[in-house]
Amino acid sequence: MSTAVRTARPVPSRRRLRRFVPPQHGAWAMLLLPYTVGVALVGPRWPHLPLLGAWLTGYLLSYYVFQAVKTRRPGRFADQLLAYGLVTAPLAAAVLIARPALLWYAPAYALLLAVNGWYAWRRRERALVNDLVSVVQSCLLVFVVATVAAAPLADVAPAFLALLLYLVGTVLYVKTMIRERGDAGYRRLSVGFHLLAAVLATWLHLLLTPVFLLLLARAVLLPARRLRPAQVGVIEIVCSLLVLAVVLVAL
Structure with missing residues (x-):
């Protein structure tokens, strides 16, 4: 078999799939x-x-x-x-x-x-x-x-606010873990927002308090640890499932 034939391989399907799936x-x-x-x-x-x-x-x-x-x-x-x-x-x-x-x-x-x-x-x-x-x-x-x-939109408004608090906090926290690692200003912003989110979540329903306090602890403690992006992602999957479960029970 010639070298030309051996090297003329089709593009792997995984590579084609990557073109259609954002990273x-x-x-x-x-x-x-x-x-x-x-x-x-x-x-x-x-x-x-x-x-x-x-x-x-x-x-x-x-x-x-x-x-x-x-x-x-x-x-x-x-x-x-x-x-x-x-x-x-x-x-x-x-x-x-x-x-x-x-x-x-x-x-x-x-x-x-x-x-x-x-x-x-x-x-x-x-x-x-x-x-x-x-x-x-x-x-x-x-x-x-x-x-x-x-x-009625009023029926889902508390859930909207709870998810907004969680996801905004997550954006800030993830930045302190990856792109803005070591930035003291971002870390203060993240911790401050998580503290506010815990207060507002408690106002929405007491059952939300433990989860949002856990999110606050995450924002305070984890930026000091050098976690890989994959580890940060796994932690967020767990947090998302916790927020999902508690929001459905409480609201």
Whole structure:
């Protein structure tokens, strides 16, 4: 067998898959937690299923849109934009046809996505404000899920606030563990916010207090330890599951 034949191997399927899956592992908890809480609180309805599909593929679509904006090379991501666009559009259309009231959320999401787009254009997508805007987008899904079920928004407002407190705190904490490791200002901001979050969570329901005190202890103690990103991620998965369980029981 010639050298040319031996070296002409097909691209591994794993490499092809990586082209369509963003390296943003922490985003999945932020995407799924508000959806799961919302559906559990208001009860499942059939439009929740295409909503989940549109939500996840819409995130993937937005990721590659912002990559195209950041690099100024949309052609580089044409395959991803086409694939996720073709999947997201009919799923979103199905949900909107079933629940036209969801259009009321369009201006808020358009504004928040515009902020993401601006940071992508400036190549500052890791900025704190940009991360916080993404958290707000995710937490608003609790209200979207309630609207799909025609449930009063007041019924899920406490859960929205609890998740917002948790996810904002997580953004600050993760920065102290990875990108802003050793930054005393970020660490003070993270600890201060977690302290405020524990107070507000106690106001929402006493059952939330132990979990948010645990999150506060995490923000105080762990930045002094040199944990690998994978270890930080595992800890956050556990914290997400704890917050999910307690929010569903308490709220």
